[in-house]
Amino acid sequence: MPDxxxxxxxxxxxxxxxxxxxxxxxxxTGARVRDLSxxxxxxxxxxxxxxxxFPRLDSLTDGDSHDLADLDVLAPIEPGQILQSGANYRKHVVDLVAAEKESVHGATPDEARADAEKMMDERIRNGVPYVFLGSPRAMCGPYDDIVLPELGEQHDWELELALVIGKSGRNIPADEAMSYVAAYTICNDLTTRDRLYRPDxxxxxxxxFTAKNADTFLPTGPFLVPAAFVGDPGDLRITLRHNGVVRQDESTKDMIFDIPRLIAYVSTTTTLRPGDLxxxxxxxxxxxxxxxxxxxGxxxxxxxxxxxxxQNTVRSHA
Structure with a gap:
């Protein structure tokens, strides 16, 4: 475990x-872990x-426990469904759209960014989230090695705030959605970019499926932190460093569709159940x-x- x-x-x-x-x-609790088995x-x-x-957990801190430093930290939960939101950060999507308008459509940088910003404003007003399913088999622990698959070369990181559903619901109104969130955790949703599009x-x-679900491509954890302790999930800092260089550093304020809208949207299609991620x-x-x-390396x-x-070290499949 990192120090x-x-x-x-x-x-x-x-x-x-x-x-x-x-x-x-x-x-x-701090540096100690009470075995609840x-x-x-x-x-x-x-x-x-x-x-x-949840109301009982605070009274269970006494009892047989281990030093956290002595334990292997695994992915904190085996989920039911893994629902993954794509293109949900404004700056990220604006950058992508503007780059396409410049390279493909010949727009100037200012024109491209203005058009992209306008598209995002319209999407926020009238659009809906873009969500797909992931495989629980891709999960690994927060300190496990990331093993690169044999096929593909452009293996990429995507750090994300993840929430854990705490009660069942279908067609959940957005103004009730936060009551369905039990806890939050960290997921790094890796993608092999050059396997994302099928030339055939x-x-x-x-x-x-192919680009995102290789074994170890979803480091998760270390913990589930109860929602009651997290504060405003729409104002958390997300930071990723690659070989010590800061690559992602953004607030969850930049989300296009906030958590209530995401929950409301996915629950129109699938019944959410406790343990869904x-x-x-x-x-x-x-x-x-x-x-x-x-x-x-x-x-x-x-x-x-x-x-x-x-903290994950990358290694080859071989």
Whole structure:
């Protein structure tokens, strides 16, 4: 585990850990982790009964515990669905649209940016989120190695705020949506850019399965921090460093569709259930923007206000 130990907002957080053998659900208070396996089999089971468990957690800090530094920190929860929001940060999307208008349509930089800004204003007023599904098999722990797949070369980072659903709902009104959020965590939603579009099936468009779901391509955690402790999720800082260089550094204020609108939108299609994970999009500053992609030996460090930090070393599949 990186030094210093990750910190979290509030008096406690939740996670999944390993000491000698089997993973166990743990209650994190500072540098100590209380083993909850005598009470509940997993963090997922706890979240599935969130309204009953959350008020009790503060009283469970005493008991058998471990030093956090002695534990393997795993992905904090095994989710049900993983719902992923694309193109959800204004500056990021404006940069992409403006670049296309310059290179493809011959607009000047000022014209391209003005047109892109106008498009985003219209999208905020009348548009809807863009959401797709990810695979839980892509998840890994916050300090695990990122293993690059054999195919593809443009392996990219995308740091995101993720929320964990705490109760079931369908067709959830936006003004009630925040009551469905149990906790927040960090996800780095990696993408192999040169496998995103299928040259053999151009009319179909993007291949999200292939580009985003390689094993270890979703570092998650270290913790689930209860929503009650996080403050305003629309005002958190998202920061990613690649080999020590800051590449992403943005506030969640830049989201095009905020969390209530995302929850309302996805719940018109699918019933949300406790343990579902909803990623809220990634801000400007990915590798494609910088012209730099992940290679073996790289180190990726990521943090979001109050949620702890990740540190992953990149290695080859071989």
């Amino acid at each position: 210093p130990l990750p910190t979290h907002a509030g008096p406690f957080a939740l996670g999944t850990f390993r000491f000698d053998a089997e993973p166990f659900p743990g209650l994190v 005598d009470l509940v089999p997993s963090v997922r089971a706890l979240v599935e009964d969130w309204d009953r468990w 099936l151009k009319a179909i468009g993007t291949d999200w 909803l990623l809220t999009g990634s801000p400007a500053g990915n590798g494609a923007h910088w012209g730099v992609f992940l290679t073996p 790289d180190v990726v460090e990521a943090e979001i206000t109050g949620l702890g930090h990740q």
